[in-house]
Amino acid sequence: MKFTKLKRGFTLIELIITISLLSMVIILSTSMISLTTTAQKRTADEYEINTTIRQASQRANEIIRYSKAVFAVPGDYISSPSKMDPGWSYFAVSSDKRRIVQYVYDNTAATHLEQILVDESPNVEYEIEFVKDADTASDNLLKFQIVGYVISTDADGNVTRTGQKIAFDSEVEAQNALQIVDKGTLLSPSVALAYRNDSSAQGTGRTQVATITIVLDVSGSMDTNLNGASRLDRVKNALLGYTKDDGTVVEGIINTFARENNIEVCIVPFSQTANYPTPNSNSNAEHPFYNAESDKSTLVSIVNSMETYGNTNTGDGLRRAYYRLIDFNPVDEGYNTETEQYKYTILLVDGETNQSSWRGYGYVDWWLWFPSYEFNYISQYTGRGGITPSISYDDVTRIYPYSRNNGNYISTIGSMLVAAETKSYVIGFSNGITTEISNLGTALSAEQVYNYDDDFDLDEVFDNIAQDILAELWLVTGPQIMN
Incomplete structure (x- = not known):
């Protein structure tokens, strides 16, 4: 007998179970895809x-x-x-x-x-x-x-x-x-x-002013040739700016200061004296302060007119700078009554100090067969005004750049500047004067001392000093909330 196998379909329960399982698989797959997409998006974010x-x-x-x-x-x-x-x-x-x-x-x-x-x-x-x-x-x-x-x-x-x-x-x-x-x-x-980070014009109404005396050696040795130009010409370039042979533009410290409206600059050239305008005259005229921004052309003219003369009386240059700093009155110069003054001295020398200023009297030594003028020093000269650069023999007290105790004279004037809260920078612009420059730095309690060497760059030195001074002014002033 032949049997035939019966064929039957899914029951309803089986169908429901199958559909449920398929739905779960689809949901899980979708969730995995969503999680993967979210994770990828999270990773990208x-x-x-x-x-x-x-x-x-x-x-x-x-x-x-x-x-x-x-x-x-x-x-x-x-x-x-x-x-x-x-x-x-x-x-x-x-x-x-x-x-x-x-x-x-x-x-x-x-x-x-x-x-x-x-x-x-x-x-x-x-x-x-x-x-x-x-x-x-x-x-x-x-x-x-x-x-x-x-x-x-x-x-x-x-x-x-x-x-x-x-x-x-x-x-x-x-x-x-x-x-x-x-x-x-x-x-x-x-x-x-x-x-x-640079020199940008400050706003008006500031309550700080920087008074800067630039004390420059213009003795005869500044005529020395340095790479095709005199030392004095190199100084003028560093002060006023110029374009180098390779096309590099040096701004110059005067131009840097001229970008600010609260910097006053006084140029004090010195040789055997710091008399103004020439060291070989008996002048009480003061070295004026000029606003770096509004009087820049006058400062440029003063620098360009500097000439070399005589010996080196560093103390006398510092003496004249000292009195200009302490005489400065911000209100008289158009600043408001709350203005604070910050004092700076930049000193450049290119040789040993060989003269200093003294009080004393002159006379004629009649005991000699050929009478000659003599000078008796009494005390270092620390007062204000010009000095007489020649011996007087009329028994009237005079001042004379007498070559005695030059280092002590610098220390005396230096202590006056320090007491006046002056921040100083010292630049040696010649070989072989390391000890001299070190002593000047000590006398002035200098912020920075620059000694001349093979890598010396006067343009860079002046720029560093300018940026230090500006940074201090910016720090004191700080950014303001403008009205």
Whole structure:
């Protein structure tokens, strides 16, 4: 007998189970694809934020490390371009938190120009906070944190942070700034950097003035040829600027100072005396101060007219500079009554001091067969005014550049300048005078002493001094919130 096998379909229960299993597989597969897509998107977001934060932190590091003046400031300082202080540039997050930018001051346009460091991304916001490191003895360390947040937009167009973020922390030491100042508080932390690195015109109404005496050796040795030009011509170039044979433009310290509106400069040339305008006349005329910005042409004329003459009486040049510094009255020169004066002396010498100024009297030695003029010194001359460069024999007290105890005379005048809170810089512009320059530096408690050597660059020396002085003024003044 032949049997036939019966064929039957799925039962309803089996069909339901099968469909359920297939649905679970589809759901799981979809979820895996979604998770993979989300993970990929998350990874892309994190990579983008990491990259942009590192770019911004690198620029912040450079600003802190190399700028001449650095301030960490709260948001009020950058709340709008009109609030930003002329002369200062800023590093910050843009007001909408979508970009990291620099607001660089353009002196020609007299405004701040935005330079984008990290451009806007559709799903990222930024925050930056700066704080001075109070746990160290250094005044030059600054900590900062840059945070990037992933954001999303809901159906109503509202932007919210997803909780996903990446933070980058750094600590940097300023190498060129005198110190870093943090103007932030617990309630209003610092969220931007204000910095200066060049000579840009400051705003009006400042309450600081720099009075700078430039004391220059114009003795006969300054006629010495140095690489095709006299030493005096080299000094004039470094003061006034010039273009080198290779096309390099040297700005010159007078032009650097002329970019500021609160710097007064007095040129004091000296040789056997520091009489003005020539060292071989009995002149009580004072060496005038001139505003570097408004009277630049006069300063240029004074420098160009300098000539060499006679011996070297360094103390007399410093003496005349001292009285000009202490006589200066900011109010008389058009500054307001709250103006603080900062005193500086820049001294350049190219040889050993071989004369100094003394009080005494002259007479004729009648005991000699051929009568000659003699001089009896009494005391070092520390008063104000010109000196008589020749012996008087009429029994009236005179001053004479007498070659005795020259180093002691410099120490005496130097102590007067130090007592007047004068910051000094000493430049030796010749070989073989290291001891002389060292002694001058000691007498003046100099901020910096520059000795002549094979790598000596007078242009660079003057520029360094100018930037040091400007940095101190910027530090004292600091960036302001403009009205």
